[in-house]
Amino acid sequence: MRCINLLTASTFLLCGTLAAHAHATLDRSDPAVGSELRAAPHQVTLWYTQKLEPALSSIEVRNSAGERVDQGRARVDPSNHSVLRIGLKPLPPGTYKVIWRVLSADTHTTQGSFTFQVGDR
């Protein structure tokens, strides 16, 4: 039992010392996931739980017809490598889907998607 306690304690120490490495998962976003907005946003900003590889992290934003409405290239915030954002074209009322795929600094790929609404449903 003592051996197990030691192993468990060592594991938690490892978790602490290696906290900079893990799959990058979406922590929050602006617009918020599933949100309904009165005014169209000018950009989408995603905050992740890990630092990202800028060259291999990207976002697409599509309207309900499947057409891209983003400005083409997502950029990692130079002052915070866990933040990714992309500019948007002017958005008329409707439902928009944000599709993201990122590579964390430790080479794990993750992806996800969510929608937000502009104007009344």
Added chain:
Amino acid sequence: MYRLFLRAIAPATLATLAFTSHASAHCFVGSRFFPATLNTDDPCVADELSLPTVSRFKTGDIPSATQTDISVDFAKRITENFGVSISTTWTHVAQRGNPSASGFQNLETAFQYQLLKDSSRELAMLAGVSVEWGGTGAAGVGAERFSVITPTFNVGKGFGDLPDTVRWAKPFAITGQIGYAIPTRSSTTDVDPDTGEITVANNPNFLVYSGSLQYSLPYLKSNVTDLGLPDFINHLIPIVEAQFQTPVSNNFGTGIGTTGTINPGVIWAGQHFQVGLEAVVPVNRDSGRGVGVIGQLHLYLDDLFPKTLGQPLIGAASNPSKISFGK
């Protein structure tokens, strides 16, 4: 006499043990993360360590014995799609009127191949073979002298592809496992040390099957709607697992029927490890008595050691040279 009692319960427990091992995979399929479930193996190969899994429950014997299991499971990818795992369990059994017994169960290994990971459908499939190596454990806790080979098939499906009209159901996912446990000896002969009586017991083949229904609050927050819940809540995955084993052949005269448990609980999934806690509710008297409990600390080695232990032994995990989006 006590050993004979353990021999009698062993066929029922061996299938359970075969099923509770190697629940180990850091399993991302598209937007879906399938946590490592405590009783049903999840549908991915990965580099992970369960240290420990602890369970305590009352067996289906009359009178019931209180059994405590502490197990360790280590899973390692050999290639991107092929992995092996090894697990061992220490058991303590206490029964009124009998001396308690402790010792290791038979060593178990599993060989698994990732058949499918479909990101757009959040669908994963896995085929494998697990082997319980006879004679490697302590007979005093019911470890058999014969081996048990169990071909298995696993599947996991997330419901993120449901239409937006039922978007609240998107965080649901199911996993399932089915296997056929084949003992390497069809019967076991025992001699009662007190009376000298010889008994021959058949070792049935078991159909072992289990599944889980889970609702992922991390998925809800990241893919459906962010309700602004506390961070701790946003890491929870409420879950109900169920596992059963049914003897399907060579069962004549054993008196063994279908046994199983239903396990409601919750998993907290973090960046480097997860913690799971479930109640163990037997489905009938033969499966146990009262409500037991199982808990697990599970470590994601691919996140703890992403460039060493967390990589396949042969061929590093492939990463895209260019970002592409599946429709």
